[in-house]
Amino acid sequence: MELPNNLVQANGALNEKLILKKEILYKGMNGRFVERFYLTPETSYIFKPLTNNGQLGKEVWVYEHILPHFPAIFPKIIAYSIDKCTELNWMILEDLGQLSHEFNEDIVLEVIKWAAWWHSLPVEQLGVLPNKGLKPRIEEIVSEVIVKKDEVYRLLSSLNMERKFVDDIFDKLSDWQLSKLQVLTHGDLHTGNYAVAGNKLKVLDWEHAHLNSPHWDLYHLIDMSHPLFPKKITSSLRETILETYLNQVTFEYDRALFFKEYFLVAAVFSIWMLLLIQKDLAGNGGKWSVEQLYTQLEETVSSLQQCAAALLL
Incomplete structure (x- = not known):
């Protein structure tokens, strides 16, 4: 499914009018939330704003320069924005579904x-x-x-x-x-x-x-x-x-x-x-x-x- 052009607004926030529902996954160090959002009941993505202001642009750089050498053991980036204004930095990632974090x-x-x-x-x-x-x-x-x-x-x-x-x-x-x-x-x-x-x-x-x-x-x-x-x-x-x-x-x-x-x-x-x-x-x-x-x-x-x-x- 192709993402709508105006899915992320000019202020760096998701366009609530286009979203069926969303859920918070976790809160970043700068107080911003990583969320799962649904465009349809079956189509969901992960919205990840910049969660640590000191890491501006770094995750996208890693995806573009390092992770192409890797097999698919990481979620793919669908879209992103990098800007000097920290609030305008975000990524949309594929939703891997329910994640199980276990130490065994x-x-x-x-x-x-x-x-x-x-x-x-x-x-x-x-x-x-x-x-x-x-x-x-x-x-x-x-x-x-x-x-x-x-x-x-x-x-x-x-x-x-x-x-x-x-x-x-x-x-x-x-x-x-x-x-x-x-x-x-x-x-x-x-x-x-x-x-x-x-x-x-x-x-x-x-x-x-x-x-x-x-x-x-x-x-x-x-x-x-x-x-x-x-x-x-x-x-x-x-x-x-x-x-x-x-x-x-x-x-x-x-x-x-x-x-x-x-x-x-x-x-x-x-x-x-x-x-x-x-x-x-x-x-x-x-x-x-x-x-x-x-x-x-x-x-x-x-x-x-x-x-x-x-x-x-």
Whole structure:
């Protein structure tokens, strides 16, 4: 079905006169809503305005320059607008139907195989890639955690984290050099950004794709907690995911070193996340409920303890 020319008005909003019905899917960081809308009872699309003002034009750029190299594991863009005025930026995407966001072994192992595939793409053939996504790079996170060392010790002590684990993490960070390996990363590969639709895996929201360490996507998939998508990770499942990943990638690596590096990246990233969660809790939750944040806190502490323990082995 061809979209009406005036479906999106000059102010960047959907033309309500042409829409049979719509439903909100989620609220972006800037307060704008991603919605499913119907033109007929059987014909629906996804309307996605710019949900993070700092990402202006980036998702369309990824669709035009990177995703043409991919098989159909992402929703297609039907139409879009890019404008200096943030409110006039929008995309209309194909509707994949009901999405199931789950963190379970079968789905995660399928996601990790695809991540290994796009991590193995020759980055020199993809053109000039952004070198930063939504969050600071790992090197910046490490620096911030080191600067806040005293605060980290107080926080982790209040969370009953054994001091030997914290000491070991900071000892390793003092002379740590992250591997120089850089790959194409999705940038925000948490549970809400992959889903099963009609028995097929789809990876969503590619606006944060950039060049980074492979551990970036791995941490987001395995150990990154999210207020809206609670999950449980165990040491054995983490090892299975990492083993599956290493069996799929085409780049060279030292297997033992790769594991150790992941555990350290995950530990310091989890510490950084705990600082953010505590800040949100001090602000009475912000955009998340206090209950959601406490669940996220527990998950992050658990991941930190498991990865810190693995570093001592």
